[in-house]
Amino acid sequence: MPNSVGQAEGLVSPEWPPGLSLSTSFFRETLFLLANWVASQGLKEWRDVSTKPRPMGGSSGVQELLPAAAPARPWSLVMLAVLPLLLLGALVAILVNRGLGPLPVPGLPLDELTVERVFFGPDQTVALRLRNTGPEAVTVNTVIVNGAVWEFTQAPAGPIPRLRSAILTLPYPWVEGEPYAFELITANAVKFAHEVGAAVETPGVTPSTLGRLALLGVYVGVIPVYLGLVWYPFLRGLKHRWYHALLAFTAGLLVFLGVDAVKEGMELALAAPGALKVVPVFVAALLGAVLSLIGLSRWLQGDASRDTEQGRLGLAYLIAAGIGLHNLGEGLAIGSAYAVGEIAVGALLVIGFTIHNTTEGPAIVAPVAHDRVSLTQLLWLGLLGGGPTVLGAWIGGYAFSSLLATAFFGIGAGAIIQVLAELYRLLSGQRPGELVSGLNLAGFIAGIAVMYLTGLAVTG
């Protein structure tokens, strides 16, 4: 075994790595030998590379800061890459074994549990889905429902590992419409509370509940968008200036929707437990949507200008997609609220949403108002804009998770931002100075105002 670096000998002890359950000592020995060899090779390379004399002659200032060029052998690069990892691994092993040394570690229990969902089932069953959002494994010791200790079974049993979930099932005779307060006490005597405002039977995946949620999505998303598309013949008769004002109206509407999506997404993200890192997910979803939609539209459209018939149709589809994604988020919110009984799905709510979402129809067809668009295209556009509401209602009703909902809102917001950029490009194809004409400005503000006013009608 090469042993060219004397001081590296004690670096990797035979007991390393601890914590790994290595069944055979042969495996452990081999690993130790390999690690030692890699470490020694890496150290040798590191020493060679960092002490090699610099090339003569003028080199740019940046070159001088970098180490000299590595030798041409590819595997030596691997050694150099692996060496810091080995050192990190050794440090982690020491920390795991010996603790933090002189640093005092407070003995506070760091349990953290989040109740993700409460299911009220038939036959007097209540179930809670928990997630361990803390740094240590958590054992649930006692469940108290409305001030009474109640028996429960846990699946999977035993301590809940970090970031994993478990389902507690309680044979509790719940009463429809009544509030329930749950308290969970862990084995470390840390208490967590969760409240349900009104118990409602959780919808199972039956045809009737599927249909009910779909109907909700249709009322709230699909019908309003198609209703809005009925404005299409009117739009076709608009003069040039008014057509651009209509595009500005669309932009204002989309700005409102985008801000709303960001607000909803951030609210959800901030309310979610920190361990799930939901806020970064939201930002990533938003940026990811913007970038991927830019890429998608480039791919679909090539380098052609947006101001062709094909380009405008593509823009209409993009707007429909952005609105559809936003409606997906809305459907998620409505579906999950319906499933937990938080929503009074009365006629007033549906009317409110219908009015609010009807204005999205003209926004979708605004770019193609001056082009010939077949009925089939209109139907597809409407479906793309309104259909995702049904999908959102299903997902929200059955499988709501704040992570998922935040991601959808992020994607929706990103899509809207990207569409706004496209609209701006289309609008700025006008004669210079006309982009911010009075009519356009009025249209933009009207778009925001209409969404705001119709939003007031949404009582939910």
Add this chain to the structure above:
Amino acid sequence: MDHTNRSVSPRAPRRLGRRDLLKLGAAGATGLAGAALSGSLPGRLVQAENQPAAGTHSGHKASFPGAGLHMPQPGGGYGPDGPLGMNPNRFLRDFYWGGVFGRENGRTVRTYRMIASERNVEVAPGLMMAAWLYNHQMPGPTIRANEGDLLRIEFINASSHPHTVHFHGIHPANMDGVLEPVLPGDTYTYEFIARPFGVHLYHCHVMPLDKHIAKGLFGMFIVDPPGGWPRADHELVMVMHGLDVDSDGENELYAVNGVAFYHRDFPIPVRVGETIRLFLGNMTEFDLLNSFHLHGDMFRYYPTGTRPDQYFYSDTVMQCQGERGILEFSFSHPGMFMFHAHQTEFTQLGWVGFFDVKES
């Protein structure tokens, strides 16, 4: 830099073809299938296999069909020989008469040793509570003496906070355990004559009072009348208290004699017709009142036990914190008879038990 001449021709715009739709559809369907299989649909949940939590207790746990009791089954690890010395069964009949070393001035001298320490105790199966204890037990030992005895209680503070022992009774001011806090490591000997006869309490009296009591520094102090109490088949001690497991100033669970639900899981065996004398006290912190309700029979209640001729006959008695008394009763019928607080919220949270009355 590369300056090759390349003719830049715009790529023809690409229509969304059938293949692309199929690809997008397949991707979406796979995503949904993955979400469904990750177990988040409640339909699967309701039929989910019920796997029992850690350990099921077999043996002498009685079942109560139809009683609608859905209370947790005890797991392993606690019971008559539970860890850390919490043994409510033993506490029930354990009286600390002290060491008798002769007489002084015609009085029997009894000496006791009380040590204050800090320990984690198991107050429910699997649930540990950081407690402050007299003699490593909660409640503290039941000190018992005859009226007129000279008591010397050597109190050693082996914990990290100052403590005292304050006795309810008649004694000099410097033996009251209020104005002389015993610092960690120090010792103080309380000396007084045991009077009056009856059932009394003792507890720590250092500020913050509620915390010192809630963490376990309390116990019973019984003074027998001259000639002793009338004969009884069973003499039991019960101290009602709360369990503030996370020290947030409210009780999560309630118990008698230290462990929640203990006598529901380990009923107290007695026989029909046997006289039972129950020394009952209330040291519940954070809740104004507690109570004792007996099923299936009635008791005579002697408040504080100081007047043997004054009692009331009922099945429920209310005690404020610091109140105590003697209950005397016997059972006319065999079977399982519950006893619990009639504040049902305490019952639901651990203050419940059973007498297992056998035929005589």
